[in-house]
């Protein structure tokens with residue numbers, strides 16, 4: 001399937017929640033910040049998706065990706081039809097080639113959780129998620145792409161990269177590697193930031209994420225808080241990005257998740273992230289503006 | 291058994307980390323998966339999680355109560371009350387029942403028994419009872435009856451255009467809310483306070499207004515809730531009735 005303008009490496013974009021006051025995505029569109037695409041997070045009303053699509057088209061036809069946090073694709077009970085339908089219409093509205101869904105859930109049975117539960121680290125969990133990813137893809141107007149979720153408490157014997165590899169293989173889908181989420185897992189297990197990357201099928205990675213975060217000490221235990229735009233990007237994540245990005249032959253997009261950031265922080269994080277992947281940006285075909 | 295159970299247990303462990311040993315020793319596939327959990331990390335994550343939940347669910351609406359009984363609030367996430375809560379405990383059923391149950395049962399909290407129920411009732415009225423009624427949102431009658439019992443009431447209907455709360459106050463609640471560890475003296479005399487939502491301004495959240503030293507006003511409000519006419523008010527209070535009625539009318543609280 002063609003990914004349209006994402007058929008090759010597009011560059012560095014911003015993940016924005018269209019319902020947040022910050023950052024003001026309209027102001028970003030009107031600015032000269034070097035943003036190559038938006039990854040749109042929306043929920044509820046379809047109007048917001050249409051609005052951002054129209055504004056992006058007006059602002060030099062900025063390409064869009066779509067991120068959906070409501071699909072809960074790891075539930076063994078299966079998917080919820082209304083959530084699938086919402087994802088379908090939102091994704092169509094922004095005309096994204098793929099939809100990013102984290103391997104996590106906010107629901108167990110009928111109960112809403114107070115935290116985002118990441119996929120259990122077992123083969124059974126990977127297989128259940130893979131089955132759901134296949135069903136999601138069948139319902140969407142484009143591809144589904146699996147993202148590794150953040151961890152505070154790993155449950156199960158496998159490494160998250162082993163689970164992600166199994167999901168992508170079984171579902172036949174590509175993936176997003178979120179560097180912060182990966183780092184959160186490595187902290188839990190006391191591993192190096194890049195542990196497991198060498199054995200991972202990096203040809204599956206179409207998108208990389210970086211985001212602001214804070215590491216809190218709770219009684220001597222390090223807890224990674226994935227704060228996105230509410231914090232600065234830890235330097236280790238930029239090092240991970242610089243290391244991993246050139247090794248992903250099918251990389252199309254590097255997304256900075258900046259929800260809640262002000263414009264000044266967006267500008268700073270764009271500069272830091274572009275610096276980390278400067279080689280890839282420079283190697284883009286010359287018909288692209290930078 | 292299997293994945294669904296393992297996920298359910300993981301959720302439960304976030305709230306009840308002490309269950310880990312029992313779940314692991316139950317054995318089987320589930321026990322083997324849960325045995326991969328680092329107990330020290332679980333304790334830290336659960337403590338952190340409980341604090342965040344307390345902050346988000348009750349921190350703004352029940353700041354004094356949760357500060358006074360910080361440990362109780364954090365243990366609340368492990369209770370059945372927590373699982374039964376509506377949304378983020380929008381009706382305050384979990385926090386009210388848990389706080390009052392604990393106050394009754396725990397001798398170490400004997401000193402707080404005299405003032406904490408009053409602080410809880412006050413915070414309930416301001417953050418739940420009045421605003422939820424004003425927005426026509428469901429309230430939990432049993433919770434409201436328990437939290438206001440012997441301290442006040444929430445009046446509606448009759449000639450009242452909007453709900454009005456009445457509380458008999460014996461403690462300096464504002465000071466206790468700011469610092470529950472404070473050694474405070476009770477007020478010299480109990481004071482009747484009347485509470486109601488200000489008239490709504492489009493696009494703004496109406497604040498709750500609180501009127502002190504309001505015995506007469508409270509009496510007028512309860513007569514109006516029973517449908518009393520202006521003449522009845524006049525018979526009850528003489529000239530003061532006119533003053534109370536004009537105050538209530540100025541705030542749009544009298545219908546008809």
Ligand SMILES: [Fe+2]
Pocket residue numbers: 147178209257
């Ligand atoms: Fe991400």
